[in-house]
Amino acid sequence: MTATNVGPLPGASRPVPFFIRPLRPLPDRPAFRAALFDFDGTLSLIRGGWQYVMIPMMVEVLRTETATTESDEQLEAVVTDFVVRLTGRQTIYQMIQLAEEVKRRGGRPRDPLEYKRMYHDRLLERIRHRLEGLRNGTISVEEMTLPGTFDFLRLLRDRGVTLYLASGTDLVYVQQEVDLLQLRPFFEPHIYGALDQYQLFSKRKVIQHILATERLSGEQLLGVGDGFVEIEEVAKVGGITVGVASDELCRGGLSEWKVTRLREAGANLIVPHYGAPEKLVAYLWNEPGARQLCTTNSTEPSC
């Protein structure tokens, strides 16, 4: 068993100490006014392992709804590729692609929304014990959030940063899980998620909304996320981005695979979690000495 998770799917890692891996320079005098957080894998671990539900379900659909002669391994490779590529966007886009793949193999696909419901029913089965545990107190909110989450949010808020949450998961579930994790006081009323009318929501739209309503320039926006989409979109408007390379099945673990993706997306820096929140905040605000704590080009935890 290795210390870090190197494949596209989470699992089999161990907790690592907090570190900051700098990738791109930060402004000398940062003036962050708003921060946009992703939810799953960035703050919440409730849905950890969702890939192990989505990918087998899609292989099953392609097997039973088409006459394909591809092996299960071949189908799994095709499915994993597009599921991973579309992670961070709304779930419906993965289901639209599934419908395309059914059609491509001569099948008659169902409505992508139907696939999405099927996926969600199965996922709920898998994570039900986590939701119930949070409800009845046998699982603590700390266990289902990344290390340091609450202190990091508190420190940002204390510095006058308005916190926003945007998730590719359906808004109705995001709202429930935000409450179960006791995160609402940090984000209310700025909580966004996927809608059945999926064209009405995107992370890009939320970013444009933040910049317009808060009257911010791009570099006043901080983006924090474990997925390609949120990092890329915040970077596009000139914002500063923290890539969170979390292992969603091992609280405090590191996904090297996410490190690679977040680097490609243009993250300014990578962290595995927020285990030393004061350090992270001092680093982001370029306080005296903070940046010297980190070495560049290091693949090992450096601070």
Ligand SMILES: [Mg+2]
């Ligand atoms: Mg995420």
